[in-house]
Amino acid sequence: MNFPTVHLGLPEWVADFLSSRSTKLPAIEDRMRLAIDLARENVRHGGGPFGAAIFDLRDHWLLAPGVNLVVQSGNSVAHAEMVSIMIAQKSAGSHDLSLGGVRRCELVSSSQPCAQCFGAIPWAGLASLVCGASARTAESIGFDEGPIPGNWAEELEERGIRVTVRVLANEATAVLREYVEAGHSVY
Amino acid sequence: MNFPTVHLGLPEWVADFLSSRSTKLPAIEDRMRLAIDLARENVRHGGGPFGAAIFDLRDHWLLAPGVNLVVQSGNSVAHAEMVSIMIAQKSAGSHDLSLGGVRRCELVSSSQPCAQCFGAIPWAGLASLVCGASARTAESIGFDEGPIPGNWAEELEERGIRVTVRVLANEATAVLREYVEAGHSVY
Numbered sequence: 001m002n003f004p005t006v007h008l009g010l011p012e013w014v015a016d017f018l019s020s021r022s023t024k025l026p027a028i029e030d031r032m033r034l035a036i037d038l039a040r041e042n043v044r045h046g047g048g049p050f051g052a053a054i055f056d057l058r059d060h061w062l063l064a065p066g067v068n069l070v071v072q073s074g075n076s077v078a079h080a081e082m083v084s085i086m087i088a089q090k091s092a093g094s095h096d097l098s099l100g101g102v103r104r105c106e107l108v109s110s111s112q113p114c115a116q117c118f119g120a121i122p123w124a125g126l127a128s129l130v131c132g133a134s135a136r137t138a139e140s141i142g143f144d145e146g147p148i149p150g151n152w153a154e155e156l157e158e159r160g161i162r163v164t165v166r167v168l169a170n171e172a173t174a175v176l177r178e179y180v181e182a183g184h185s186v187y
Numbered sequence: 188m189n190f191p192t193v194h195l196g197l198p199e200w201v202a203d204f205l206s207s208r209s210t211k212l213p214a215i216e217d218r219m220r221l222a223i224d225l226a227r228e229n230v231r232h233g234g235g236p237f238g239a240a241i242f243d244l245r246d247h248w249l250l251a252p253g254v255n256l257v258v259q260s261g262n263s264v265a266h267a268e269m270v271s272i273m274i275a276q277k278s279a280g281s282h283d284l285s286l287g288g289v290r291r292c293e294l295v296s297s298s299q300p301c302a303q304c305f306g307a308i309p310w311a312g313l314a315s316l317v318c319g320a321s322a323r324t325a326e327s328i329g330f331d332e333g334p335i336p337g338n339w340a341e342e343l344e345e346r347g348i349r350v351t352v353r354v355l356a357n358e359a360t361a362v363l364r365e366y367v368e369a370g371h372s373v374y
Contacts, residue, residue, distance in 0.1 A: 001205050003251060004277045009192030018188050064190060076282040076310040077264065077273055086264055090191045095263040096374075115306030122333050123263040123303060146309050147342040155334040187283075 008078060008086060013045050014038070014065055023062035031055055031108045032132055032167040034062070039080070039110040039175045042067040048187075049179035052080035052109040054088040054097070057127060063105065064088035070187065081109050081117040085124045096125040103127035103160065110172045111138050112165065115146030121156060128162040132172025141176045142186045195265060195273060200232050201225070201252055210249035218242055218295045219319055219354040221249070226267070226297040226362045229254040235374075236366035239267035239296045241275040241284070244314060250292065251275035257374065268296050268304040272311045283312040290314035290347065297359045298325050299352065302333030308343060315349040319359025328363045329373045 017038070025031045031053065038051030048068030056063055066084025070076055084107065089095055097105040106128040112135040113121065121129060135145040149155060153163040180186060204225070212218045218240065225238030235255030243250055253271025257263055271294065276282055284292040293315040299322040300308065308316060322332040336342060340350040367373060 001202060001210065001249070003197055003201070003274050005194055005196030006273045006277050007192055007194055010190055014190070015188060023188065062188070070282045070310075074280055074282050075273055075276055076312070077269055077307055078282075082264055086193045086262055087190050089262055090193050093261055095257045095261050095265075114310075116303060116310060117306070119302030119304070119306040119333050119335075120264055122331075123257075123301075125263070144309075146306050147336055147339070148306075149334055149336050152334070 006075065008069065008073060008075065008083060010065065010067070010083070010087070011045060011072070013041065014067065017041055018062070018065065024060055025055065025062070026060045028130060028164070028167055031060070031106070032110070032130060033171070035108045035110045036132060036168060036172050036175060038065055038067050043175070043179050043184070047072055049175045050080040050109070050111055052084040052107060054084045055106045055108065057104050057106050064091060077116070079114065079117050081107060081113050082120060085120060089124070098125035098127070106130060110175065111135070112145070115148050118148055118152055121161060122159050126161055128164070129156060130164045130167055132166070132168055133176055134165065134169065137169070137173050138176055141173070142180050143176065193262065195256065195260060195262065195270060197252065197254070197270070197274070198232060198256075198259070200228065201254065204228055205249070205252065211247055212242065212249070213247045215317060215351070215354055218247070218293070219297070219317060220358070222295045222297045223319060223355060223359050223362060225252055225254050230362070230366050230371070234259055236362045237267040237296070237298055239271040239294060241271045242293045242295065244291050244293050251278060264303070266301065266304050268294060268300050269307060272307060276311070285312035285314070293317060297362065298322070299332070302335045305335055305339055308348060309346050313348055315351070316343060317351045317354055319353070319355055320363055321353065321356065324356070324360050325363055328360070329367050330363065
């Protein structure tokens with residue numbers, strides 16, 4: 001029996017989009033704005049309204065962008081956060097982004113991670129998670145975030161992962177709202 | 188900026204391993220035994236002690252095997268369950284395994300899914316989850332299952348996913364125990 005290989009790559013527009021922007025972003029709001037703009041651009045290109053990015057906190061360079069590729073790639077795992085984690089690890093050549101045991105990578109996500117992406121974060125070797133729209137807000141707009149524990153942030157903090165919420169939350173929420181109001185399907 | 192494409196494929200030994208076995212398995216214990224044997228074979232080939240498989244419940248044919256490929260592939264997402272989900276969806280050509288809206292796919296996992304894989308299950312279009320070793324047992328042996336909600340099975344059942352636990356639990360647990368006793372690193 002033969003089984004296919006799964007390929008997961010960023011759409012071509014991402015490189016063009018990033019070529020016109022700075023990708024060294026010392027301010028947390030600028031890092032979040034990149035994730036939000038990736039979400040908005042992804043919608044323009046037929047994808048879901050979610051963007052993410054992994055930065056090296058030592059120098060604030062972008063290591064890996066991510067966008068929701070579920071429908072385009074036929075892969076329910078391919079949420080923006082998972083895409084950025086897998087690409088960052090591919091670049092690093094390791095499943096553990098705390099290379100040398102020193103955690104230094106930040107995952108910035110335009111929306112609070114769903115249950116899957118929340119569960120993936122402890123395994124990735126991340127130092128920090130930064131969220132835009134809250135899961136509660138996303139759910140009030142119509143998105144299903146899955147069964148997230150009520151104490152999700154504490155669970156990550158206890159594992160040594162700093163959590164920062166509601167960074168540019170209004171801008172992040174606007175992308176979700178625009179997506180639903182434009183009549184796109186929520187899956 | 189250019190970012191790499193992530194490739195995720197089964198190791199070559201999996202096809203050889205399956206060529207000598209039946210992959211149409213009407214009995215749930217036989218489907219679990221396949222997942223457990225994949226876990227054991229994965230350890231023999233340098234991987235983690237976790238195996239999974241997705242079956243079509245209409246005819247009980249294997250659709251996609253999975254093994255833990257975290258270290259080999261440098262990808263913390265690549266747990267056995269995630270590998271089998273992504274390969275099954277690639278074969279199906281859709282992110283939704285309930286093709287035509289009729290759920291018919293069963294995920295069999297040698298161990299209860301960790302927090303990440305638990306959170307991934309609602310998005311995959313699965314009809315059913317079958318587990319071998321419990322998370323509690325795996326944790327007592329030294330594996331970290333992550334922050335799984337206490338009512339995890341009910342959460343899945345409420346979403347229309349049937350959950351069956353402790354199928355060949357002793358055999359499944361033995362693979363985890365052998366792995367630790369052989370001095371392999373638990374990551």
